[in-house]
Amino acid sequence: MFNQNNLGNINGFELFDDEFMESIRDNVGSFHGLMARYRCAMMEVETKLKVLNEHCSFEYERNPIESIKTRLKKPRSIIEKAKRMEIPLTYESIETHLADIAGVRVICSFPADIYQMAQWLLEQDDIRLVREKDYIKHPKPNGYRSLHLIIEIPIFLQNEKRWMKVEVQLRTIAMDFWASLEHKVHYKQNIPPELEREIAEDLIQCAQIGAELDAKMENIKNRILGLENGHLYQDL
Ligand code: GTP
Ligand code: MG
DSSP: OOOGGGGGGSTTGGGSOHHHHHHHHHTHHHHHHHHHHHHHHHHHHHHHHHHHHHHHHHHHSSOSEEEEEEEEOOHHHHHHHHHHTTOOOSHHHHHHHOSOSEEEEEEESSHHHHHHHHHHHHHSTTOEEEEEEETTTSOOTTOOOOEEEEEEEEEEOSSOEEEEEEEEEEEEHHHHHHHHHHHHHHHOOOOOHHHHHHHHHHHHHHHHHHHHHHHHHHHHHHHHTTOSSSOOSTTO
């Protein structure tokens, strides 16, 4: 299915490590195989989240998930990161050390939905939690908020079961809006230092306003639903 010609689609490899480049050339199928496994793991996680959303739609007449985005890390970024981490450039070490090759971003309606989705996902008996970072309870100094989970999920192939790592980022629409703007600023070159400082301060302020908006909207939703304790889901 995969052949040498596919290499033409792998941008930028020639700029990087010759040895790894050679191992990819020798066995381009393995590289595509690795990426295919990550794509499968991403699909599994996305399906689980869609099932949870569907469950809520049926059971609670609401959708906690606004949208789900998935992405596979580009070969160039994989190699750059492996080099930064000073790990061997082999498939095995990349799979062991890089946790964000497969990424699933879950945009939730309200902050409580984030924690509920994360809890229900992690309670599933084929999901292993590798690492959790709660940047909502503990925002980054720049104002970044999101809940990050590194999980492992099994994918079933012809004769084998492989556990694959997937990075799941859960955030509200407001947190996502903020993160995409901040990301743009971060990657914009040649901003004068003075302007950069001003923007950084404004972004911290925007993150705070976003958090207040999320809290207020959640409060309104709870009042509409007549929830005394603020929890819609019975098992919280
Ligand atoms: P890498 O950044 O992937 O090397 O991982 P890390 O180990 O520092 O992980 P962390 O969980 O802190 O961040 C992982 C991802 O979250 C990033 O790749 C971004 O997608 C997102 N992220 C983290 N911090 C920020 C931030 O300050 N701004 C924005 N826009 N995104 C962020
Ligand atoms: Mg990353």
